[in-house]
Amino acid sequence: KNEVEQSPQNLTAQEGEFITINCSYSVGISALHWLQQHPGGGIVSLFMLSSGKKKHGRLIATINIQEKHSSLHITASHPRDSAVYICAVRRPDSNYQLIWGAGTKLIIKP
Amino acid sequence: NAGVTQTPKFQVLKTGQSMTLQCAQDMNHEYMSWYRQDPGMGLRLIHYSVGAGITDQGEVPNGYNVSRSTTEDFPLRLLSAAPSQTSVYFCASTGVLSGNTIYFGEGSWLTVV
Numbered sequence: 543k544n545e546v547e548q549s550p551q552n553l554t555a556q557e558g559e560f561i562t563i564n565c566s567y568s569v570g571i572s573a574l575h576w577l578q579q580h581p582g583g584g585i586v587s588l589f590m591l592s593s594g595k596k597k598h599g600r601l602i603a604t605i606n607i608q609e610k611h612s613s614l615h616i617t618a619s620h621p622r623d624s625a626v627y628i629c630a631v632r633r634p635d636s637n638y639q640l641i642w643g644a645g646t647k648l649i650i651k652p
Numbered sequence: 653n654a655g656v657t658q659t660p661k662f663q664v665l666k667t668g669q670s671m672t673l674q675c676a677q678d679m680n681h682e683y684m685s686w687y688r689q690d691p692g693m694g695l696r697l698i699h700y701s702v703g704a705g706i707t708d709q710g711e712v713p714n715g716y717n718v719s720r721s722t723t724e725d726f727p728l729r730l731l732s733a734a735p736s737q738t739s740v741y742f743c744a745s746t747g748v749l750s751g752n753t754i755y756f757g758e759g760s761w762l763t764v765v
Contacts, residue, residue, distance in 0.1 A: 575754060585742060585756040628694070630754075638683040638702065638746055639710075640754075644694045 545569050548629050548643040556651055561616040563646045565629030568610065572634040576603050576614050579626045579645070588614070588627075619650045655679070658743045658757025665733040665764045673728040673741055673760050681747030681755075684726040685710070686718065688739040689759075695742065701726055733764040 546567045555561055565574070576588040589596050589603040591612065596603050600619075605612040616623055629643040656677045665671055677684065685700035697710030701720040715737060717729040726745075730737060743757040 573752065577754070583740075583759050585744075585759075587754045587756075590751070590753055632752075638685075638752075639697070639700065642694045 544644070545641050546629060546631055546643040548627075548646050550646060551644070552647045552649075554649045554651065555619055557620060559619050559650075561619050561623070561648065561650075563614045563627050563629075563648070565612045565614070565643055566610060567612075567629075567631045567641070569631065569633055569641065571607075571610075571631040572636075573632045574605055574612050575630045575632070575640065576612070577628045577630065579628060581625070585628070616648075621650045621652050624649050656743055656745050656755045656757040658741075658760055660760060661758065662761045663763070665730070665762065667733060667735060667764060669733050671730050671733065673730075673743070673762075675726045675728065675743035675745075675757055676724050677726075677745040677755065678724065679745065679747065679755065680723060680749055681745040682723075683747055684720065684743065684745045686716070686726070686728045687742045687744065688712065688737075689742060690739050698728065698741075730762075735764045738762060738764045 549564045573592045575590050578588050579585045591605040600617045602615040626645040626647050628645045630640040659674045682703050686698040687695040689695050696712050698716050699718040701707045704720050704723050707718050741760045746754045
């Protein structure tokens with residue numbers, strides 16, 4: 543069993559829909575990262591969480607430490623949100639090393 | 653602009669050739685790392701460094717060497733390229749000064765024929 547699991551693996555939605563991507567982990571962590579990778583390349587950090595909730599524009603990330611679960615929400619989704627969303631966790635004793643989820647491929651249709 | 657600079661963006665190598673992927677960051681980050689990403693797969697850690705003069709192996713280190721002579725630079729060397737090393741390579745850095753946010757280079761597409 544992977545230590546970091548994301549669901550769904552693939553998600554297709556219509557423009558405007560509310561999107562939720564989930565990340566569950568089985569290890570103790572000091573932080574959880576959400577990142578975005580557009581087709582053809584670059585990987586961009588969206589959020590780093592150790593507790594609670596963060597919001598940036600239409601993106602919201604939440605984490606429940608007790609349940610070892612995090613969600614990434616996108617409100618009013620747009621075709622430009624189409625990308626792979628990746629969850630990664632940092633262990634407290636890890637010297638910055640991360641355990642990576644496999645990613646969720648999101649397609650938003652106009 | 654501040655960030656992680658990775659070169660080259662594209663490279664074709666013949667089997668057995670060697671090459672170096674360059675990575676530099678100007679954010680004074682302690683931690684730098686190299687990943688490879690194969691089609692349909694997640695990122696796999698090749699090597700990492702927690703500071704100048706310190707490097708260590710990740711999940712898939714075979715066939716690669718690294719060095720960290722300065723805080724800024726972390727080159728990845730392919731010693732004798734093999735077709736199995738055809739992949740996209742990403743350099744990343746993070747550190748306390750950036751609140752532990754991870755910064756990635758733009759990626760290097762490497763094909764070994």
